Amino acid sequence: MDSKQIADMVIAEIRETVPELADQPISPEDSMAELGVDSIERSEVILSTMEKLGLKIPMVQLHGPKNIGELAELLFNKSAG
């Protein structure tokens, strides 16, 4: 599992959580907020991805990433660590 695969997982969760984005191209450079994913939906996306990764860390440790790629990188580092 690398950060690229994790980014794909995040994008799949976004499409699941916001069905309106199902057919819209989404790349790791996009930010969830700019895609219109609201804060509760962002939490849902992140929690679902964490569960798929078997990752249990407080959500506050995941603040900071500016886009999906950076989030995936952070999740990858937390999983590896």
Next chain:
Amino acid sequence: MTVAVTGIGVACGLGHGKTAFRKGLYEAPDIFSCLTREGRGPAEGEPPFIGVEMPEPSEVLAPRLARTASFSGRVALSVLQEAWQDGGLDDIDPERIGLVVGGSNLMSREQALAARDYSARLAYVPPRHAHMFLDTDICGLCASTFKIRGFAYSLGAASASGAVALIQAREAIRSGRVDVCIALGALQDLSAYDLHAMRSLGAMGSMRFSEQPGQACRPMDAARDGFIYGEACAALVLCRQDLAAAGKTYGRIAGVGLAVDGARGPEPNSAGQVRAAMTALVEAGLSASDIDYVNGHATGTPAGDDAECETYRTLGLEEARINATKSILGHGLSAAGAIETAAVFIQMKEGLLHPTRNLEKPLDSRFNWVRSEPAVHDIRRALKLSFGFGGMDAALVLEAPDSGGHTS
């Protein structure tokens, strides 16, 4: 100040909307069967629960919101949409519109399913669950979808919740807080846990009719055996009579009564029921002999129907026509008082009373029951009763639009 009803939306096992409701009330088809919605299965080795489940509602919400809303919430929105359009509320100042949602612990089935699914992985509980199982989430869904900006809250009065929502909505108009108030009897989405407890309590119908579900729900009949659950939801738009468009009202709520028995559990109390009814009659400036139609609580529990017949006798309602809407819909619990009040106004408009299913041997033959066939009847002044566990007694006097004014 007179308060009129200007909009109605309904959902139940007969279908969604007033057209299906009206047709179903008069044709009284057998819609009872074994409950199959996920989370309502019986304990191993026990027969399934009998009741009524409604078809899927039309979806008011966009998909991203619909997936976060409870079944009770989605049905409430569908019903409110119908009532909203019927009442023409797009033209009303949103800050002069209020909402009272009747019912408590409304989403216990879905909450039980969530507890089942997440109990072994609590770290991943969806954040949305912090608010989506609150009864007030229905207020939030309704007010974020329709322009309601006066106030919104939910209240609980067990199976009298729908009627008490009507009472409080009317009060909000009479106090001047708003000009229009929606009373919504929300769908009580029972879980298997609730169903088992109701069966164990002896309140819900036993297994006597498990081979003939259509026979199980028999309010006011000698062979009644307990209430039978039926999913339901209804919204009524209440409006200051002087602001309602001429000729566009279903009728008015002329008097209301609310009493508490001082009993904790399910046991009924005729004295409390009579007090509630008398309060409503006095406020309406009427006596029981002025009532020409009674839509009772009439759940089909052995003790409940006995107490209610005693109430009819004490009040002297021998001249009035009486039927039991639950015989067709089942017991909507939190929604019952609202959808049955909707049934009164529909019958008032049609000049026709719906039949009472399974009323083969009425408990008290002195009353003027509507039995297996609809009955032509010009309802002028109706009494609607709703009771709930915890000794809740609610009564409403409902008058036809042109039945002469009352002042208060």
